[in-house]
Amino acid sequence: MVSIQTCVYVGLLLVTIAPHLRGEQLEVGVGRRNITPDPLLPVSGGMGPTAPATEARGELRAAAIVLRSGQTTVAFVALDLLGFPSVLCDRVRVLVPRIPAANILIGSSHTHSAPDCYAFPDGIGGHTGDLKYIDWVCKNAAEAINEAIDNLQPAQLKIGTDEAKGKIAYNYYAPDLYDRRMSVIQAATTHGKTIATLVNYAIHPEVLGSRLGIVSPDLIGPMRDRIEADSGGIAMFMNGAQGGMVTADNRILDKPKDPSRAYWLDARTWEECERIGNTMADEAIRIVRDVPVQKEPLLRCTSAEVTFPVDNETLWMVIKGSPLKYPHNANHSITTRINFVQLGNAQILTIPGEALPNIGFYLKRKMQGEHNLLFGLTNDAFGYILTKVDFASFPRYEYVSRTSLGEMTGEILIEHAIKLIDEHR
Numbered sequence: 001m002v003s004i005q006t007c008v009y010v011g012l013l014l015v016t017i018a019p020h021l022r023g024e025q026l027e028v029g030v031g032r033r034n035i036t037p038d039p040l041l042p043v044s045g046g047m048g049p050t051a052p053a054t055e056a057r058g059e060l061r062a063a064a065i066v067l068r069s070g071q072t073t074v075a076f077v078a079l080d081l082l083g084f085p086s087v088l089c090d091r092v093r094v095l096v097p098r099i100p101a102a103n104i105l106i107g108s109s110h111t112h113s114a115p116d117c118y119a120f121p122d123g124i125g126g127h128t129g130d131l132k133y134i135d136w137v138c139k140n141a142a143e144a145i146n147e148a149i150d151n152l153q154p155a156q157l158k159i160g161t162d163e164a165k166g167k168i169a170y171n172y173y174a175p176d177l178y179d180r181r182m183s184v185i186q187a188a189t190t191h192g193k194t195i196a197t198l199v200n201y202a203i204h205p206e207v208l209g210s211r212l213g214i215v216s217p218d219l220i221g222p223m224r225d226r227i228e229a230d231s232g233g234i235a236m237f238m239n240g241a242q243g244g245m246v247t248a249d250n251r252i253l254d255k256p257k258d259p260s261r262a263y264w265l266d267a268r269t270w271e272e273c274e275r276i277g278n279t280m281a282d283e284a285i286r287i288v289r290d291v292p293v294q295k296e297p298l299l300r301c302t303s304a305e306v307t308f309p310v311d312n313e314t315l316w317m318v319i320k321g322s323p324l325k326y327p328h329n330a331n332h333s334i335t336t337r338i339n340f341v342q343l344g345n346a347q348i349l350t351i352p353g354e355a356l357p358n359i360g361f362y363l364k365r366k367m368q369g370e371h372n373l374l375f376g377l378t379n380d381a382f383g384y385i386l387t388k389v390d391f392a393s394f395p396r397y398e399y400v401s402r403t404s405l406g407e408m409t410g411e412i413l414i415e416h417a418i419k420l421i422d423e424h425r
Contacts, residue, residue, distance in 0.1 A: 024070040026297055028155035028187040030196045030234045031147025032063040033140035035080065036215060037115055041130050044082055044116035045210030046403070047318070050128050054213045057270050058221030060114055062141040063236040065187070065196045066099070066148040067343070069299035073099050074341060075145050076198065076375075077106040078236040079137070080217040081117050083381030084108045086336050086352070087324050088117060088138055095142035098149050102303045105339050105350055106141065107238050107378035112206040113216040118381075121321035131323065155187045155195055159346045160291040161371045166279040169203040171357065172245040173396050175262055178202065178357050179240065179364075182280075183373045184288040185346070186231070194233035199223065199284045200373045202240030202360060204247035207266075207273045216270075219248055222277030223284075230285055239376045241351060241360025243384045244400045248276050297344030302423070306352075306416045307335045308382075311406030315383060334405075336380040338413070340420040346371035347424070349417055352380035356400070359385060359410055366421055386410050 036059055042050035060080040067074050075096070084106055093101040117137060119129030164182040171178040185198040205218035217224075220237045227235035250272045251264035310316045310332050319326040319334065328334050341348040347369030351360075355376060364372040384400040387410040392401040 024296060026155050026157055026299065027068040027152040028195050029066045029148040029151035029153065030064065031144040031151060032061055032234055033144045034059050035062050035137050035140050036060040037133050040215050041115040041133055042128075043113050043210045043213065043215055044128060045112040045206070046082065047120050047314070050116060051210050051213050053215045056215040057273070058217045060215065060217055062137065062144045063234055064141070064144040064148040065198060065234070065236065066145065066152060067299055068152055069297070072299045072301060073103060074299060074301045075099055075104045075148065076236075076238065077104065077141055077145060078238055079106065079108050079141060080111050080220060081108045081114045081137070082110060082112060083377055084117055085324065085326060085382065086380040087326050088134065089379055091138040092141045092145070095139065096145045099145070102337065102339070103301045104145065105341070105375060105378050107350075107375050108381055109205055109217065109220050109237055110239055110242070110354070110377055111216065111218045111220065112204075112210045113208045113214050113218055115215075118318065119322045119324045120318055127323055129323075134324070154190050156190060157294045157297050157344055158186045158188070158288055158291045159294065159344060159371050160184050160287040162287045164201060164280065164283040166283065167249045168276055168279055169246055170249045170251070172247050178246040179360055182283055182287060183346070183371050184284045185343070186288045194231045196233050197227050197231055197235045197284065197288070198238060199227070199235070199280065200238045200240060200375065201280065202242040202246050202357065202376065204242055204245065207248045207250045207276065208268055208270070212268060216273070219273045219277040219280070222274045223280045226278050226281035227284060230281070238378070240374045241355040241357050241376055243354035244356040244386065244397065246357055250276065294344040298342055300342040300424070301339060302420065303337050303339045304416055304420055305335050305337055306412060307333050308405050308409055308412055309333045312402070312404060314402070315405060334382070338416060338420065339379065340424060342369075342424060345369060346373060347421075348373045348375060349420065350378040351376045351385065351413065353377060353382050353385045355385040355410070355413070356387070356390060358390070359387060359414065362414065363417055366418055368421065368425055385413055
């Protein structure tokens with residue numbers, strides 16, 4: 001027979017561990033800032049010359065959603081930029097003292113129609129960035145996070161994942177090899193009014209590209225506009241494992257460019273941005289519409305520092321030669337951070353660059369959430385991330401290998417990511 005003392009002890013134990021089995025009241029706040037340069041600045045699609053800009057379509061934005069449960073506070077920050085290296089992420093974090101620096105996750109949409117925030121050396125003693133603009137972006141990103149903290153309020157959470165239907169994305173290197181899954185996080189007030197909708201999907205937003213001279217969030221702008229008009233609140237986008245080369249499906253399918261290699265002519269227009277962005281928005285709204293509200297979702301955030309050797313001399317020259325003064329190690333390596341977040345029945349893992357889709361599929365398969373999200377180009381944005389068996393293995397991978405830190409980048413990322421995942425089983 002079980003004694004009264006034992007029953008009391010078990011009851012007290014359950015009370016003690018209950019907060020660890022479920023979360024506390026979730027609070028959510030949002031903030032945003034317009035980071036469109038005025039006057040316009042040249043746009044960048046990567047290393048190399050920038051293109052003069054003559055017009056703007058849509059608004060470049062810094063948006064933040066802050067989540068708090070008990071003693072844990074986490075910020076997700078989305079920037080309409082090609083990339084945002086860790087040296088700039090750290091500038092932002094210093095301006096947000098109310099959240100632990102390691103819990104501020106800053107990602108880029110990877111639009112190819114925004115000013116350079118890498119300050120790439122140009123080979124003739126200068127660089128392709130505008131340092132005043134870069135500093136202004138950092139301040140605006142911090143303001144968006146601080147505004148989100150000030151706006152924290154009790155909230156309810158919905159998370160959905162499904163295959164996104166429609167002509168949205170494809171793999172330029174091998175059309176059918178891409179992740180069709182879209183995950184959507186939606187926070188609302190306790191009365192059901194939408195606060196924020198976060199869309200996580202792997203795609204290069206480069207319908208317009210850098211050659212048209214248009215400053216733009218590309219297809220992400222129309223996606224946000226449609227979600228906000230339909231659902232209210234703020235919409236934001238976090239990219240996934242879109243490297244090598246998961247891009248917007250703006251193919252004109254009745255106009256083949258090279259039928260033997262499955263290449264088509266592309267539609268590089270704002271109307272095509274609207275078509276793809278609106279399709280993404282409609283799918284995101286569908287995916288999250290009928291999923292159940294999660295009550296008191298658990299919120300945890302951990303991180304690990306990861307060191308990558310830099311075998312690529314071109315990227316090492318960027319690290320050493322940029323006026324941003326990228327931190328680096330004496331042994332020809334860099335150290336960056338990856339995060340693991342548990343949010344209700346979802347798990348989120350960050351990737352500090354552009355992982356190829358096979359890496360993305362593998363990591364999602366190893367994750368343990370009902371919904372598994374990858375935030376690519378987050379906390380850092382140094383090039384493509386390939387496995388060693390893919391690195392320089394095909395002529396088609398020549399470009400992504402040439403703009404990767406090195407052969408072991410993917411292996412090191414996978415090793416450390418699996419460790420973080422295993423710690424939360």
